[in-house]
Amino acid sequence: TEYTEEVISQKIYLESWNEGSSKSAIEDFVRKTTTENSPDFIPEKDRIAVFDNDGNLWGEQPFYFQLAYALDYVKKEAPNHPDWAKDPTLKAAMDGDVMAVMAGGEKALIDIVMKSHAGMTEDQFSAAVKDWLSTSKHPDTGRPYNRMIYQPMLELLEYLRAHGYKTFIVSGGGIDFLRVWAEEAYGIPPYQVVGSSIKAKYEEVDGKFQVVKIPELNFIDDKAGKPVGIHQHLGVKPVIASGNSDGDFQMLEYTTNQPGARLGIILHHTDSVREYAYDSLSHIGNLKRGLLEGPEKGWIIVDMAKDWSIIYPN
Amino acid sequence: TEYTEEVISQKIYLESWNEGSSKSAIEDFVRKTTTENSPDFIPEKDRIAVFDNDGNLWGEQPFYFQLAYALDYVKKEAPNHPDWAKDPTLKAAMDGDVMAVMAGGEKALIDIVMKSHAGMTEDQFSAAVKDWLSTSKHPDTGRPYNRMIYQPMLELLEYLRAHGYKTFIVSGGGIDFLRVWAEEAYGIPPYQVVGSSIKAKYEEVDGKFQVVKIPELNFIDDKAGKPVGIHQHLGVKPVIASGNSDGDFQMLEYTTNQPGARLGIILHHTDSVREYAYDSLSHIGNLKRGLLEGPEKGWIIVDMAKDWSIIYPN
Ligand SMILES: [Ca+2]
Ligand SMILES: [Ca+2]
Numbered sequence: 066t067e068y069t070e071e072v073i074s075q076k077i078y079l080e081s082w083n084e085g086s087s088k089s090a091i092e093d094f095v096r097k098t099t100t101e102n103s104p105d106f107i108p109e110k111d112r113i114a115v116f117d118n119d120g121n122l123w124g125e126q127p128f129y130f131q132l133a134y135a136l137d138y139v140k141k142e143a144p145n146h147p148d149w150a151k152d153p154t155l156k157a158a159m160d161g162d163v164m165a166v167m168a169g170g171e172k173a174l175i176d177i178v179m180k181s182h183a184g185m186t187e188d189q190f191s192a193a194v195k196d197w198l199s200t201s202k203h204p205d206t207g208r209p210y211n212r213m214i215y216q217p218m219l220e221l222l223e224y225l226r227a228h229g230y231k232t233f234i235v236s237g238g239g240i241d242f243l244r245v246w247a248e249e250a251y252g253i254p255p256y257q258v259v260g261s262s263i264k265a266k267y268e269e270v271d272g273k274f275q276v277v278k279i280p281e282l283n284f285i286d287d288k289a290g291k292p293v294g295i296h297q298h299l300g301v302k303p304v305i306a307s308g309n310s311d312g313d314f315q316m317l318e319y320t321t322n323q324p325g326a327r328l329g330i331i332l333h334h335t336d337s338v339r340e341y342a343y344d345s346l347s348h349i350g351n352l353k354r355g356l357l358e359g360p361e362k363g364w365i366i367v368d369m370a371k372d373w374s375i376i377y378p379n
Numbered sequence: 380t381e382y383t384e385e386v387i388s389q390k391i392y393l394e395s396w397n398e399g400s401s402k403s404a405i406e407d408f409v410r411k412t413t414t415e416n417s418p419d420f421i422p423e424k425d426r427i428a429v430f431d432n433d434g435n436l437w438g439e440q441p442f443y444f445q446l447a448y449a450l451d452y453v454k455k456e457a458p459n460h461p462d463w464a465k466d467p468t469l470k471a472a473m474d475g476d477v478m479a480v481m482a483g484g485e486k487a488l489i490d491i492v493m494k495s496h497a498g499m500t501e502d503q504f505s506a507a508v509k510d511w512l513s514t515s516k517h518p519d520t521g522r523p524y525n526r527m528i529y530q531p532m533l534e535l536l537e538y539l540r541a542h543g544y545k546t547f548i549v550s551g552g553g554i555d556f557l558r559v560w561a562e563e564a565y566g567i568p569p570y571q572v573v574g575s576s577i578k579a580k581y582e583e584v585d586g587k588f589q590v591v592k593i594p595e596l597n598f599i600d601d602k603a604g605k606p607v608g609i610h611q612h613l614g615v616k617p618v619i620a621s622g623n624s625d626g627d628f629q630m631l632e633y634t635t636n637q638p639g640a641r642l643g644i645i646l647h648h649t650d651s652v653r654e655y656a657y658d659s660l661s662h663i664g665n666l667k668r669g670l671l672e673g674p675e676k677g678w679i680i681v682d683m684a685k686d687w688s689i690i691y692p693n
Pocket of ligand 1: 117118120308
């Protein structure tokens with residue numbers, strides 16, 4: 066292992082978490098699962114923590130950041146694809162009609178990505194996302210999107226890793242989109258990212274065999290899809306699951322209905338001043354069942370306004 | 380990192396590899412990609428090595444070990460499933476007609492697994508595989524199947540990991556089957572295993588929500604499927620790829636046609652005395668194109684009889 070008890074005890078973790086029941090519940094859980102001879106001790110190889118991304122590790126308002134990427138991409142590439150104007154969803158995207166696209170829900174976003182990205186190689190896609198990240202800004206904060214990550218969650222990831230936990234992303238967002246920037250942003254390598262995907266095939270492009278996206282849905286990693294995505298990609302059941310919406314309900318349920326010490330964490334967006342306040346009425350990140358049933362299941366409900374001293378990294 | 384140059388230089392790796400061009404080519408490659416200031420240096424985060432399993436990390440003769448498992452399972456469970464006798468493939472399996480099943484190729488094996496395992500939960504499947512491993516023996520050697528792993532390959536995995544490489548399995552075999560025993564056998568955790576799969580869903584079984592197998596093909600991780608499987612599960616291109624048949628050709632091609640130092644390794648089964656000798660004429664592990672085109676691509680062709688001092692662990 067990369068750490069010693071001594072090094073851990075000298076370092077201060079969770080600096081941006083205010084003292085309170087959320088912080089102490091997390092600390093208690095980590096202590097009891099990583100202290101040898103504790104009845105709740107979990108061997109290091111089984112210490113698996115899964116994190117939803119949108120609205121949990123980074124923001125998701127006023128609309129999914131990947132939707133901003135897809136709209137910008139379609140607008141930029143539209144002149145090269147006159148046929149796109151014939152497709153109602155792509156047409157709405159070309160026109161920047163966010164409301165129309167959002168009304169189509171997750172399906173519309175996937176539809177846009179499938180149709181606009183078909184035929185792209187792995188390398189072309191990564192380059193397009195990197196280019197977008199380096200040039201675009203969030204409409205409300207003016208920050209680059211990859212600086213809209215939550216500082217307290219970065220600290221939680223680091224704290225868990227320092228205690229032998231492996232951290233994974235399990236997101237409804239696009240797996241390839243996330244993989245471009247998750248390692249730099251969160252210290253989570255591409256092979257520890259699970260997400261929604263379209264299919265791909267191996268074929269010759271420009272004289273070289275490459276993996277190329279094809280316009281066919283592969284997997285939607287949301288709701289009851291999250292336990293399936295975890296099963297397919299990880300093949301082990303997590304010990305800790307963290308999310309912010311009812312799209313994470315099944316992931317938390319799947320994690321915490323196992324025997325042994327298990328932890329579910331729900332991030333409640335309560336901060337209308339420093340971030341956004343939304344839950345059961347929100348179109349994005351809708352959270353209702355988790356707030357109703359989570360507490361009786363022992364899940365921690367993190368109150369963003371109360372529990373976090375800062376939101377974004379400086 | 381978990382190692383220092385000093386610790387590495389004191390430990391002897393690849394002990395069961397005889398001195399010769401294969402061993403020195405592997406050592407040279409690892410040295411040049413892990414020595415800082417070397418023009419071929421690769422940062423630790425990018426050091427990814429992928430390994431085929433059947434006939435590469437463990438044996439595959441006289442027929443795939445997973446087929447032995449599936450036949451034993453069908454035979455054992457048949458009395459509870461009178462309907463199975465109506466299906467020709469399951470009937471052949473029930474009768475232990477290996478030749479008939481093998482004539483159906485990979486498809487027949489997948490068909491047997493799909494039909495016989497539908498409705499099993501994750502936990503039930505793991506328990507069935509564990510039970511089989513602890514009770515069954517290889518027909519020729521009498522060893523338990525998980526002691527039919529290759530000692531020199533265990534040493535290669537360990538050598539690479541000691542030099543900061545992450546090791547993954549990328550197998551045509553069943554992903555869930557492999558995950559039950561790969562960590563104990565190879566030190567490769569479940570989330571670093573890629574393989575063929577059937578679909579699954581999240582549903583209530585015995586009052587508890589679980590992931591359950593459904594009889595629908597999800598993915599075949601073989602031939603041109605291997606680069607796609609790597610793309611889907613790892614999301615990064617490997618630096619080292621190791622396999623033993625033409626089912627690995629595209630995986631080695633995908634790995635070694637990238638810029639920068641890359642290594643392809645083909646294990647040639649040349650040892651009719653201690654193991655089996657087979658290549659271009661074999662029904663299982665057919666190897667023809669790799670032997671013809673591999674050398675000009677710079678791939679190492681490991682000669683099992685010549686390069687390995689022992690085959691199985693003591
Ligand atoms: Ca979310
Ligand atoms: Ca093989």
